[in-house]
Amino acid sequence: MTGPDANFTTEEYLVRIARLRIAMASAGLDAIFVSDPSNMSWVSGYDGWSFYVHQGVILRMEGEPVWWGRAMDATGAYRTVFMAEDASIRSYDDSFVQNPEKHPMRELAALLAELGLENARIGVEMDNYYYTASAHATLIAGLPNATFTDATGMVNWQRAVKSTQEITYMRRAARIVEAMHQRILEVAEPGLRKNQLIAEIYHTAISGADGQWGDYPAIVPMAPSGLDATAPHLTWDDRPMKTGEATFFEIAGAHRRYQCPQSRTLFLGEVPQKYRDAESAVLDAISAGLEQAKPGNQAQDIANAFNATLNKAGFEKDSRCGYAIGISYPPDWGERTISFRRGDTTVLQAGMTFHFMPALWLDDGGLEITEPILITETGHECLCSTPRELWVKS
């Protein structure tokens, strides 16, 4: 699909592919099989919830990418990918779906051979999502004369610097997550059941904001309270919000699969001093980190400045405090490349987007105040204008 409804122009896909081919050439590859849904979409435009079956995009050093998947999903490919040629969409029949006797990767091996890759050097995403151990074993058995190389993250790294159109979508997602936080502030109160709160968050997330529709976030809304907040990835049930408890909201707005996560923490009732101390330490540390967020600096500079300031105030955080963001599908909204942590020497460039996520786990709860940011020519820009503070309702 290259009409006016397409998310990007064909030219933008060709620029992406040219960039990817440089990385492929440098790794000595003749082709890459891209199975991570975020990477598939970035390379071809494909967009559908079909990543529960084996599928992928084949890119050779010349010609259009080839989408490959279940026959039922080829129709969805025709409606979303930028490729013009019929031969660029290939599929396998339904008898290969979740059938222990017939692995679809046998079909992929045959297709790769047909495409002239029988003796080729082929990159596969060994540690990206949905490329299973069995998929790999079946594929290499089916192409015994090909050489397979681990290309985990190769496409992800090409995604780091965003185009103008991508940044437009990130900004729209930013408006949506702002609206989601606004909705939380309107409805959260003691006695409100957590699932009712999540229902409101979802309603706003999908309704969208600023005239732009909401897509599904790559992770469900997290909103743990009290002791549950010490466990950051628990989801909700129907227990009511309580006075005297902090709840943190780890949520993202999404538009055309671009994700803008942002977290805030809400305290119901009178705030204990230790939360105020933690808030003050985190806000200072965020400012110190953001000062380092500029082109030419390294990713670790942000983490080091953040941690030094936090430690001075007597707090510790041992996990990374940020990661690259952009287009994404479940189960993760990160790009899984650059991390804000000691040792990550990636040089920041204008157009990169990150979730600066200095979450702090206290012994009886969590404090998350986070910022999605864009590296600009001269420094950085916070994508959201959500007030940066511990929220309190009494």
Added chain:
Amino acid sequence: MTGPDANFTTEEYLVRIARLRIAMASAGLDAIFVSDPSNMSWVSGYDGWSFYVHQGVILRMEGEPVWWGRAMDATGAYRTVFMAEDASIRSYDDSFVQNPEKHPMRELAALLAELGLENARIGVEMDNYYYTASAHATLIAGLPNATFTDATGMVNWQRAVKSTQEITYMRRAARIVEAMHQRILEVAEPGLRKNQLIAEIYHTAISGADGQWGDYPAIVPMAPSGLDATAPHLTWDDRPMKTGEATFFEIAGAHRRYQCPQSRTLFLGEVPQKYRDAESAVLDAISAGLEQAKPGNQAQDIANAFNATLNKAGFEKDSRCGYAIGISYPPDWGERTISFRRGDTTVLQAGMTFHFMPALWLDDGGLEITEPILITETGHECLCSTPRELWVKS
């Protein structure tokens, strides 16, 4: 966690584990590493959105299962698993997260050795979700004297027959999906933007029904209209619903991770005869299929009866028309074991639950009228009471 809030009693987990150990013994395994989140939850009770990092549950032939994952998620494990011993929760530090230099499976190999499995026969879920090619390669390199066997689906198959408590949760999820369809009928109309409709569906899904809270469905709501409906796994945008178009709703209610999917199709305006013909054919074929849904029959009996009736009416469906359902996490709400299709000779037993899903793709749209069913001692029960017909609003 074994308190009153636990989803299941410790006894129920012990029964499940005993059943699984029979399958393990029959496959000659000393241990299994369970990495599929649905299987992890079924074996241990673990519940969290953390499957975007490597994690799993180790089960040996004796002793408690051992949950293993990221340190940050161990707190969530303490709060959700049934195991009582501290040694049953083990974790790796954050420097192993999405770090190409340090794969967490190195840590798992060391843990398995510590647990006495250095020379053991270990089952791994080669083709289940989230067990990557790289995870497998790293694990076997770290335990060169162990023997690894493909145990894909071994846990899934043990899940097929549901306990009384599981059926209770499935019934609650059934009430929720009924409420979701009811909400669709209330709000759908020409001009309504699709994302607004999805926002309403989500709101009802999470609010729940019948006093029971809604959990997140393992797949987002699908609601394609018109030609998009020929592509079953496209998600929404903001285009408005139109008179003269069919929209199908492939949605599920969820409660405590148990999923009850059900689909219906809504036509806005005057229904063309070919939709009426398709409706009539599908309804007859569903009845024919359901007649075969009883203990002792085979899974394929349902598909064969369905297809024979459909073909007689001049329609064809070449994909499977049903699959096992139960507990699930993204990206799929099926159990990935039994399918209603020719050649699946699995014998139906009381307590099994399925989504009988005879979707029909027409050249200009789709028709989905589906039923979640429970096999009973004497036949079957449709879990939902949603009216079985093509819906029309004019």
